[in-house]
Amino acid sequence: MANVFYTAAREGLLTREINWLGSEQRIALTRGYTPNASHVFLSNFTSAGGTIVVSKVLVVGAADDGYGRSDTVTFTAVPSGAQITGLLIYQSEDADGTPVADSAKRLICAFDQTYVLPVTPDGSDITVEWPLDRIFRI
Numbered sequence: 001m002a003n004v005f006y007t008a009a010r011e012g013l014l015t016r017e018i019n020w021l022g023s024e025q026r027i028a029l030t031r032g033y034t035p036n037a038s039h040v041f042l043s044n045f046t047s048a049g050g051t052i053v054v055s056k057v058l059v060v061g062a063a064d065d066g067y068g069r070s071d072t073v074t075f076t077a078v079p080s081g082a083q084i085t086g087l088l089i090y091q092s093e094d095a096d097g098t099p100v101a102d103s104a105k106r107l108i109c110a111f112d113q114t115y116v117l118p119v120t121p122d123g124s125d126i127t128v129e130w131p132l133d134r135i136f137r138i
């Protein structure tokens with residue numbers, strides 16, 4: 001297993017099909033999914049067995065030096081359950097800021113190798129901090 005920056009997301013960011021700073025991105029705690037760089041949409045994630053445990057809007061920061069940045073994310077009171085094995089960042093609105101269906105929500109990146117994973121939720125908070133607030137670099 002490995003962290004993945006989806007190929008289609010790189011293309012989408014370069015062609016502005018994904019508007020990192022101008023539309024909503026979400027981050028999710030996930031289970032049951034092995035990242036696959038050829039996946040494009042959230043529907044690919046779910047058809048490959050992925051389950052979103054909880055998600056929230058990702059507060060993105062400046063895109064400088066080619067880095068996609070974000071603030072620290074805290075998922076509050078994550079319900080007890082099976083082990084969470086991944087983080088998934090995906091586009092939840094089109095480039096113009098209009099919400100889209102799962103079949104059009106583009107995957108941006110997935111992580112299954114971080115300091116916070118795997119984790120078994122027990123009703124407490126789960127916090128994700130990015131090194132230097134950097135998620136990825138194009």
